[in-house]
Amino acid sequence: MPRPIALAVLLVVTCAASPAWAQRPLPQALAEPQVAAALAAVDARRDETARWLATIGGIVSPSGQERDRAEAVAAEMRRIGLADVTVDAAPNVVGRIRGRSGKALVFVSTLDDLATVAADQRATTAKPRIDGDRVVGPGTNTSTTTAALVAAADALLKSGIVPEHDLVFAGVAQEETGLVGMGALYAQWKDRALAFVDVLGDGHSITYGAITIHWWKVVATGPGGHSLNGGVPNVNQGIGRAVDRILQLPHPARYVSDRVVINVAMLQSGAVYNHKPETGWFSLDVRSLDGARVHEVEDEVRKVLAGVTAETTIRFEMQPFQTTPGGQIPGLRESALVTTAEAIARHLGYTAQLGNAGSANLNVPLGQGSVAIGIGGNRGGQRGFADEWGDIPQMMRTAKFVVLLAATIGR
Numbered sequence: 001m002p003r004p005i006a007l008a009v010l011l012v013v014t015c016a017a018s019p020a021w022a023q024r025p026l027p028q029a030l031a032e033p034q035v036a037a038a039l040a041a042v043d044a045r046r047d048e049t050a051r052w053l054a055t056i057g058g059i060v061s062p063s064g065q066e067r068d069r070a071e072a073v074a075a076e077m078r079r080i081g082l083a084d085v086t087v088d089a090a091p092n093v094v095g096r097i098r099g100r101s102g103k104a105l106v107f108v109s110t111l112d113d114l115a116t117v118a119a120d121q122r123a124t125t126a127k128p129r130i131d132g133d134r135v136v137g138p139g140t141n142t143s144t145t146t147a148a149l150v151a152a153a154d155a156l157l158k159s160g161i162v163p164e165h166d167l168v169f170a171g172v173a174q175e176e177t178g179l180v181g182m183g184a185l186y187a188q189w190k191d192r193a194l195a196f197v198d199v200l201g202d203g204h205s206i207t208y209g210a211i212t213i214h215w216w217k218v219v220a221t222g223p224g225g226h227s228l229n230g231g232v233p234n235v236n237q238g239i240g241r242a243v244d245r246i247l248q249l250p251h252p253a254r255y256v257s258d259r260v261v262i263n264v265a266m267l268q269s270g271a272v273y274n275h276k277p278e279t280g281w282f283s284l285d286v287r288s289l290d291g292a293r294v295h296e297v298e299d300e301v302r303k304v305l306a307g308v309t310a311e312t313t314i315r316f317e318m319q320p321f322q323t324t325p326g327g328q329i330p331g332l333r334e335s336a337l338v339t340t341a342e343a344i345a346r347h348l349g350y351t352a353q354l355g356n357a358g359s360a361n362l363n364v365p366l367g368q369g370s371v372a373i374g375i376g377g378n379r380g381g382q383r384g385f386a387d388e389w390g391d392i393p394q395m396m397r398t399a400k401f402v403v404l405l406a407a408t409i410g411r
Contacts (some may be wrong), residue, residue, distance in 0.1 A: 038161060049396065050392050050395075056146060057139035058128045062112060062118035078095070080150065085246055091181075092185055094168060100164055107145040113139055113143075114176060117383070133392045135390045144395040156403060164411050178322070186368070203344060211358065215322035219279060221312050222314040228274075247262065251297050258290040345406070348397050
């Protein structure tokens with residue numbers, strides 16, 4: 001999950017740009033021969049897309065080390081004919097189909113894998129393989145989104161569709177470690193973008209808001225010593241009192257509709273049985289649909305820590321570890337963006353589950369006041385394990401979702 005800002009397919013639109021959409025109703029788009037040709041082109045390259053997923057999925061690409069995968073995606077973008085293909089320092093890879101308006105619809109996928117995926121890739125000499133409707137091997141799950149994105153771009157190019165707006169296709173880096181790539185992409189395109197679309201699935205879910213998440217490392221300090229010194233103060237006594245009181249704060253029950261969450265997952269101090277540690281720490285996860293509630297909880301936590309310090313003399317320092325911005329846009333649920341995405345999901349054969357608590361790359365634009373929806377789904381299975389796999393039919397539906405968003409929002 002993300003760290004301080006430096007997206008599910010994710011659809012993001014700036015409020016100021018929304019009146020400029022040349023949005024085309026889905027039934028009208030589906031009736032157009034060029035759109036039909038693009039959808040048929042997605043089907044026609046099923047085997048090619050599966051083989052390419054096996055190729056890029058086999059490239060070791062943990063967060064912060066995505067350069068080789070980015071370059072491979074850039075090469076494929078150039079091969080299919082995307083314009084202005086670049087790989088930047090993040091490293092994000094970007095290519096586009098040029099439009100006429102000077103505005104852009106930006107589709108986004110994630111390049112990086114979990115560290116455990118990279119470890120599994122390095123531990124085997126076997127390459128990802130196609131097995132029926134699956135591509136099996138570490139690195140194939142998340143990469144279904146990038147493969148789908150490129151398949152959609154290829155289909156749009158082959159169809160001869162000339163978009164009103166630039167159709168931008170981007171693979172972003174460092175999603176797992178701070179949304180760094182998305183932050184850079186947003187800064188680059190926010191003034192031209194009518195919408196950002198981060199492809200994380202086939203539209204079984206649609207998210208139209210983002211939850212604020214703050215992670216803290218709370219460090220406790222006190223006098224060290226040997227067990228025989230006995231007594232207090234003891235860092236662990238301070239940590240114990242603080243954690244117990246923090247987890248009893250009333251905010252989750254008081255603000256149910258705001259989905260306030262307070263969690264302590266990790267506690268660490270000491271190394272041997274007969275030692276009084278000088279320091280220790282615990283994690284703190286505070287989240288809510290309303291960012292003001294997060295700050296309210298944090299203020300109460302500070303009061304708790306000050307109270308424990310007064311009782312024990314154990315000192316505490318709250319160190320920010322990860323800050324994920326959130327945002328809610330009034331009226332977005334009823335907007336053409338959400339309803340069009342719902343219609344596309346129905347056309348593809350399912351009813352999307354809607355929610356407003358996204359926690360991925362979409363948090364970047366929502367946290368800065370831009371409208372965003374997230375569209376996701378199950379990409380396969382066993383992510384993070386040696387037998388990870390990507391689902392080929394899901395990947396092809398995702399590509400069709402991208403084609404139809406381009407044919408409605410992008411025209």
